[in-house]
Amino acid sequence: xxxxxxxxxxxxxxxxxxxxxxxxxxxxxxxxxxxxxxxxxxxxxxxxxxxxxxxxxxxxxxxxxxxxxxxxxxxxxxxxxxxxxxxxxxxxxxxxxxxxxxxxxxxxxxxxxxxxxxxxxxxxxxxxxxxxxxxxxxxxxxxxxxxxxxxxxxxxxxxxxxxxxxxxxxxxxxxxxxxxxxxxxxxxxxxxxxxxxxxxxxxxxxxx
Numbered sequence: 001x002x003x004x005x006x007x008x009x010x011x012x013x014x015x016x017x018x019x020x021x022x023x024x025x026x027x028x029x030x031x032x033x034x035x036x037x038x039x040x041x042x043x044x045x046x047x048x049x050x051x052x053x054x055x056x057x058x059x060x061x062x063x064x065x066x067x068x069x070x071x072x073x074x075x076x077x078x079x080x081x082x083x084x085x086x087x088x089x090x091x092x093x094x095x096x097x098x099x100x101x102x103x104x105x106x107x108x109x110x111x112x113x114x115x116x117x118x119x120x121x122x123x124x125x126x127x128x129x130x131x132x133x134x135x136x137x138x139x140x141x142x143x144x145x146x147x148x149x150x151x152x153x154x155x156x157x158x159x160x161x162x163x164x165x166x167x168x169x170x171x172x173x174x175x176x177x178x179x180x181x182x183x184x185x186x187x188x189x190x191x192x193x194x195x196x197x198x199x200x201x202x203x204x205x206x207x208x
Contacts, residue, residue: 051175052111052124060147060154061110064125067156068105068142071095083158084148104130106137111181116168119149120157124181136196139188141181144169 055061063082070078074096080086089095108127115121125142146157146165161169172178193200 051172051177052113054112055110056112057110057121057154060112060121060123061108063147063154063156064110064123064145065108068108068125068127072099072102072104074099083156084150085159088158101132102129103132106130111178113172113175113178115146115148116165117148121147122169122172123147124178126181126185131199131202134196134198134202136192136199138192138199139185141185144173 066078067082069075070082074092076089076092076095079089079095083089105127106129108125111124111126113122113124123145125145126139127142128137129140130137146161146169147154148157189199189203193203
């Protein structure tokens with residue numbers, strides 16, 4: 001009888017040990033999943049990350065804001081201070097003509113992608129533009145801007161682009177999320193044209 005009780009106790013002890021081990025293993029597995037939840041979600045496609053960052057450098061944002069303000073006002077001195085080749089603005093005829101049409105740039109957002117060199121960026125800039133004689137302020141996306149390191153700050157690289165740089169920018173432009181930016185701008189412009197006859201007329205003149 002004593003041996004039987006001992007066997008039952010041993011059996012019960014073994015069962016308890018197995019359950020404790022099993023529960024501990026599940027707890028450890030769940031902890032591991034929690035710690036690695038972001039990586040796991042990415043691997044399974046549950047998160048969506050963009051290839052760009054938005055307004056991520058205050059100094060560059062400020063540089064681009066100054067540049068667009070200078071374009072709108074045909075401010076030669078400010079334009080020259082923003083670029084790597086200031087001589088490009090010795091003749092202001094084109095800028096002055098543009099500033100009579102697009103008189104302001106507002107709500108500027110900069111979408112940063114890594115540049116081909118260290119400490120350089122390709123920036124896609126989306127903003128609302130004020131057009132002379134047009135009631136609405138449609139979205140617009142500016143040509144990709146190459147930003148390069150200069151001393152303690154940055155400048156807009158307005159030099160002639162090499163074929164390698166053009167190819168690099170073209171490749172970035174084809175990224176899905178950058179194409180989404182272009183589609184966003186196009187959708188906004190189509191919507192504004194449908195509701196604003198003055199903008200529709202402007203777009204017709206621009207496309208003809």
